[in-house]
Amino acid sequence: MLALEDEFGDILRKAMIGTRCDAQELSKRTGIDAKKIAAWARCRGSADDNEARTLARPLHLDPGRFEDSAAARWYPQGVDAPQxxxxxxxxxxxxxxxxxxxxxxxxxxxxxxxxxxxxxxxxxxxxxxxxxxxxxxxxxxxxxxxxxxxxxxxxxxxxxxxxxxxxxxxxxxxxxxxxxxxxxxxxxxxxxxxxxxxxxxxxxxxxxxxxxxxxxxxxxxxxxxxxxxxxxxxxxxxxxxxxxxxxxxxxxxxxxxxxxxxxxxxxxxxxxxxxxxxxx
Ligand SMILES: [Fe+2]
CATH class of the missing domain: 3.60.15.10 (Ribonuclease Z/Hydroxyacylglutathione hydrolase-like)
Incomplete structure (x- = not known):
């Protein structure tokens, strides 16, 4: 089974760069420690459900789906392509x-x-x-x-x-x-x-x-x-x-x-x- 290309940290990093919101700014907006955010964006550790949901809003991500990513709960199913x-x-x-x-x-x-x-x-x-x-x-x-x-x-x-x-x-x-x-x-x-x-x-x-x-x-x-x-x-x-x-x-x-x-x-x-x- 192929691993997903992007885990939680990759998605976080891409959204931070895309919305021009660095760890300091994101920390200011969410109350989550900037050091934790910076570590997650380097794929070190992962947020819990609440933290993921809180981070999603300023990054214009879907809160529930970002939670699923943080908890590695989703993988695509049942794709059939015989050609x-x-x-x-x-x-x-x-x-x-x-x-x-x-x-x-x-x-x-x-x-x-x-x-x-x-x-x-x-x-x-x-x-x-x-x-x-x-x-x-x-x-x-x-x-x-x-x-x-x-x-x-x-x-x-x-x-x-x-x-x-x-x-x-x-x-x-x-x-x-x-x-x-x-x-x-x-x-x-x-x-x-x-x-x-x-x-x-x-x-x-x-x-x-x-x-x-x-x-x-x-x-x-x-x-x-x-x-x-x-x-x-x-x-x-x-x-x-x-x-x-x-x-x-x-x-x-x-x-x-x-x-x-x-x-x-x-x-x-x-x-x-x-x-x-x-x-x-
Ligand atoms: Fe490429």
Whole structure:
């Protein structure tokens, strides 16, 4: 079982940075010792239910869900995605995926990263006919094997957003640039919808294939990616998720760039970054 990408301390730290509320300020607003808050934000120890609930309000987190995170009470359940094969991208801690639309060899690879030898072996062992290389964003743990995969599968179309594509170097000119909301043809009944979701990086993109959504580092089970954009912000990543992902059908399966799979329904019900009543 994959561990959740973010525990209580990670969520606390991201929300503190995002709302520009440091330990001193948070202490002032909640009466909780600043040293305890700073330690929790470094993932040392955890708050009790009352403390978590108290911290949630100034950070614009959902109190009940943040309590669940502090007590490690929630994990996504029952996610079924027969068309998806996940693989580790060692030495990175990220997830790579192969999407097989019709149970045959035709495939779309999501995020070519990690040891090229491992990845190429996996693709060749599966005898996959890679037609698309879909890249969620520019960080190395999501695209540093792009050149090797592109050389091995020269017919595959690389897809990436123009604001992140510079990470591919000389390969950038071969990429089809993401057009937000538009679709690419794939299998008979399956198209690839490109969703530009800035915030983690300026060019972060999610890809919807049928009822499966690949979210890169934009949305994780029970958390969101860090806001590392040059121009885009913490508010942008929350808006991207609220407006472009949480409006998808609730049964949509979410395959994140780190941590376990989840669904839109479970994130609507449990993600602490989206307080109850605000998105629904
Ligand atoms: Fe990333």
């Amino acid at each position: 998806v094969r996940r693989h580790a991208q060692l030495p990175h801690p990220s997830n790579g995926y192969v999407f097989l639309p019709d149970g045959g060899k035709r495939a779309a690879l999501v995020d070519p990263a990690g040891s090229p030898a491992n990845l190429l072996r996996l693709l060749r062992d599966g005898a996959y006919d890679v037609q698309y290389i879909l890249i969620t964003h520019k960080h190395a743990d999501h695209c540093d094997a792009a050149a090797d995969v592109a050389a091995a599968f020269p017919q595959a179309q690389i897809v990436m957003h123009g604001l992140d594509v510079h990470a591919l170097g000389s390969l950038a000119s071969k990429a089809l640039l993401v057009r937000d909301g538009e679709e690419l043809p794939f299998a008979d009944d399956i198209r690839i919808r490109m969703l530009h979701t800035p915030g983690h990086t300026d060019g972060s993109t999610c890809y919807l294939l049928n009822a499966t959504l690949f979210t890169g580092d934009t949305l994780f089970a029970g958390s969101v990616g860090g806001a590392y954009g040059d121009a885009s912000t913490y508010d942008d990543i929350l808006d991207s998720i609220r407006n472009k992902l949480f409006t998808l059908p609730e049964e949509t399966v979410v395959m994140p760039g780190h941590g376990p799979p989840t669904t839109i329904a479970q994130e609507l019900a449990h993600n602490p970054f989206f307080p109850r009543g605000v998105v629904q």
